[in-house]
Amino acid sequence: MQAWFFSSPPTWGRVRRGKPRLVVRQSSLAPSTPAPQLGGFLATFATIALLLLIPLCIARAQAQETVPEPAGFWTGPMGGPVPATIAGGRVIETAGLAALIEEKQPVLVDVGPLPHKPETIAAEEWVPPPHRTIPGSVWLPGAGDGKLTPKLDDWYRSWLEQLTGGDPSKPLVVFCHPDCWGSWNAAKRAILYGYSNVHWYEEGIEGWQDAGHETRVVQPELPPR
Amino acid sequence: MRKLALSLALLGMFGTPALADEEAERQAHWAELREAVFGDRAAVAAADLIALEAPKRALDAALVPITVTTKPGSDVTGLTVVIDDNPGPVAAKVSYGPRGDASLLTLRVRVNQYTYMHAVAETSDGALHETAQFVKAAGGCSAPVGAGEAESLAQIGRMKLRLSGEVAAGQPVDAQVLIRHPNFNGMQMDQLTRLYTPMRYVQQVEITLNDERVLSMENDISLATDPAIGFRFVPRAEDLPGKLKVVVRDSDDAVFEQSFDVPASGS
Numbered sequence: 187m188q189a190w191f192f193s194s195p196p197t198w199g200r201v202r203r204g205k206p207r208l209v210v211r212q213s214s215l216a217p218s219t220p221a222p223q224l225g226g227f228l229a230t231f232a233t234i235a236l237l238l239l240i241p242l243c244i245a246r247a248q249a250q251e252t253v254p255e256p257a258g259f260w261t262g263p264m265g266g267p268v269p270a271t272i273a274g275g276r277v278i279e280t281a282g283l284a285a286l287i288e289e290k291q292p293v294l295v296d297v298g299p300l301p302h303k304p305e306t307i308a309a310e311e312w313v314p315p316p317h318r319t320i321p322g323s324v325w326l327p328g329a330g331d332g333k334l335t336p337k338l339d340d341w342y343r344s345w346l347e348q349l350t351g352g353d354p355s356k357p358l359v360v361f362c363h364p365d366c367w368g369s370w371n372a373a374k375r376a377i378l379y380g381y382s383n384v385h386w387y388e389e390g391i392e393g394w395q396d397a398g399h400e401t402r403v404v405q406p407e408l409p410p411r
Numbered sequence: 412m413r414k415l416a417l418s419l420a421l422l423g424m425f426g427t428p429a430l431a432d433e434e435a436e437r438q439a440h441w442a443e444l445r446e447a448v449f450g451d452r453a454a455v456a457a458a459d460l461i462a463l464e465a466p467k468r469a470l471d472a473a474l475v476p477i478t479v480t481t482k483p484g485s486d487v488t489g490l491t492v493v494i495d496d497n498p499g500p501v502a503a504k505v506s507y508g509p510r511g512d513a514s515l516l517t518l519r520v521r522v523n524q525y526t527y528m529h530a531v532a533e534t535s536d537g538a539l540h541e542t543a544q545f546v547k548a549a550g551g552c553s554a555p556v557g558a559g560e561a562e563s564l565a566q567i568g569r570m571k572l573r574l575s576g577e578v579a580a581g582q583p584v585d586a587q588v589l590i591r592h593p594n595f596n597g598m599q600m601d602q603l604t605r606l607y608t609p610m611r612y613v614q615q616v617e618i619t620l621n622d623e624r625v626l627s628m629e630n631d632i633s634l635a636t637d638p639a640i641g642f643r644f645v646p647r648a649e650d651l652p653g654k655l656k657v658v659v660r661d662s663d664d665a666v667f668e669q670s671f672d673v674p675a676s677g678s
Contacts, residue, residue: 263602265555301498301523302553304597304610304632306662315496315523316440318433363549392549395525400433403440 259374260367261332264299268370268388274377275384280397283359283387287322292357293349294323297330297372298391299362300406318401320361320394324349328409329375330360330368341409342372343379354380361387361394437527441495441543445531448491448501454531454539460485463492463530463544472522472551474635479516479530483583487513489533496526498552498598499631508624510644512583517641520633521551521596552632555602560593563637567592568667570657578676580648587641588618588657590667596632610662613638617658620673621650651675 252270271277278286286292296319303312319325328334329342350356358381360373373386387393395401445454464478481487489506490513502520507513513532525548531541569591578584590613597610612632618625625644646653652675659667 263555265550299553302598302600302607305607306597306610313498315498315500316436318496318524392525392547396547398430400430402433403436 259332259371262367264330264332264367265365266367268365268367272370272373272377272384272386275373275386278359278385278387280387280389280393280399283320283385283394284397284399286357286359286385287320290357291322292359292385293346294320295329295346295349295358295360295372295376296320296323296325296391296404297360297362297368298325298327298366299368300327316403317406318395319391319404321400321402323361323402323404325404325406326372326409327406330362330366330370330372332367332371334375338409339375342375345407346376346379346381350381355382357383357385359385359387361390363390364388364392366390437495441493441527441529444493444495444500445529445541448493448504449531449539452537452539454541456541460534460540461487461490461530461532461542463528463542465528465544465546467545467547469522469546469548469551472548473554475520475522475546475548475551477518477520477528478641479518479532481513481532483512483514485532486535487532488535489513490516491529491531491533492516492518492520493529493531494520494522494526494546494633495529497521497523497633499596499633501629501631502633503628503630505626505628507626508619510620510623510646510650511618511625512643512645514583515585515641515643517587517639519635519637519639521554521635522546522548523552524549551635552596553598553600556593556595556599556608560595560599560608560636563591563593568659568665570659570667570669572655572657572669572671574673578646578651578673580646580651580675583643583645584673585641585643586655587639588616590616590638590640590657590659592636592638592659592661592667594632594634594636594638598632612662613659614662615660616640617656618642618644619656619658620644620646621653622656623650625655646673 253267255269255271255273301314317325326342326345328338358376360369360376362369369386369390373384376384460482462480465475469475479490479492491504492502493500494502503518505516527543527545529541529543531539533539571589573587575585592613594612595608595610596612597607599608601608613630613634616628626642653673654670655673656670
């Protein structure tokens with residue numbers, strides 16, 4: 187409990203919270219192997235130049251709010267800057283998605299989280315807010331978690347199998363909210379399952395609505411407990 | 412191309428059919444909420460009696476400022492603010508006492524997802540008057556607990572009152588009370604411990620002037636951290652100088668109370 191308490195004076199009216207920001211790791215931005223054939227002077231010069239460049243890269247990365255792709259799934263906080271890419275799949279933007287839906291009827295998978303019921307509210311009193319999604323989507327909350335139990339993994343895998351009719355080349359679109367790792371993880375998972383036409387729609391349901399597209403209320407397909 | 416022409420023709424005939432469906436879904440949801448809050452009493456859309464101002468796009472979904480105004484002299488006895496797509500959608504239900512004035516109410520709220528917000532005024536004849544505003548903000552209800560909430564918990568129950576303009580008998584006085592309270596909604600995860608912070612929020616606020624009611628307000632979990640309530644009260648000559656008392660009760664049944672001097676100024 188002690189950790190909660192701060193002695194700083196009240197600061198009324200200060201906007202103190204935005205989306206959580208992740209620290210961009212310097213190690214991931216600096217090249218891992220220096221050029222071997224450079225002479226001492228050149229090496230020093232290159233090092234200085236690199237050191238000068240690093241803060242610039244960081245500033246740039248922060249401005250774009252993107253981070254490098256993690257080696258595996260992202261297991262940190264779900265909200266925060268996400269990569270601009272997804273290896274083995276492609277990033278799709280709103281206009282592209284609208285066209286894809288029109289032309290190819292892709293499988294649409296919404297992996298937005300279930301709203302957490304406050305513990306002290308009785309289950310029968312809890313009315314979760316309506317979940318609005320891209321029409322035609324199947325809502326699979328939890329499919330984008332950093333780690334899935336084998337049971338959950340089977341659940342997600344069999345949903346994708348069912349939705350694609352077992353066709354690994356069927357276009358697949360995975361989304362949740364902007365700056366949310368859930369959709370990145372779930373898209374990555376689909377790629378690793380062997381789907382060859384995976385689209386990650388990073389802009390999510392808010393991006394979809396911002397472009398003036400419709401939504402539809404859906405119920406979740408609940409993961410097994 | 413033929414497809415496009417066909418779509419355009421359909422648009423021409425039916426407006427935007429898809430969006431009309433979404434709109435119908437949203438209106439149906441509001442109808443359910445209204446019935447839950449007001450029973451089967453019909454409300455009249457009355458933009459001339461009540462207005463709701465909220466940012467069309469909020470910078471911080473966990474701290475969205477809203478302003479409800481009603482036409483002065485329209486005999487409003489209560490104001491209700493509903494955020495349709497929030498868990499715990501009734502952000503505030505205010506009823507006014509003899510020293511209250513419903514012409515202005517400001518709040519700061521959390522917004523879970525792109526949603527309609529409704530403000531409903533009840534007049535002394537029992538009629539309901541509603542207005543709506545669509546707000547694009549998302550993620551405010553699950554926004555993680557940060558240092559700000561820790562500060563608020565440490566200072567819990569402290570209050571400040573701001574009076575603006577002159578204080579004169581018979582004239583509405585603009586006031587804002589700031590209440591230190593983390594207002595945990597039970598849906599916020601601590602990013603470090605990955606645990607949900609237990610719910611603890613401001614449930615009731617009573618404001619009196621010399622023991623006569625200005626307003627009483629009931630809240631669900633939609634108010635932002637450190638509730639800030641802007642309101643108006645009307646002192647009589649015998650009320651000045653006087654004491655404005657604010658009593659806050661939270662969901663843990665903790666009661667916080669503070670009195671503020673209301674000086675007689677101007678006139």
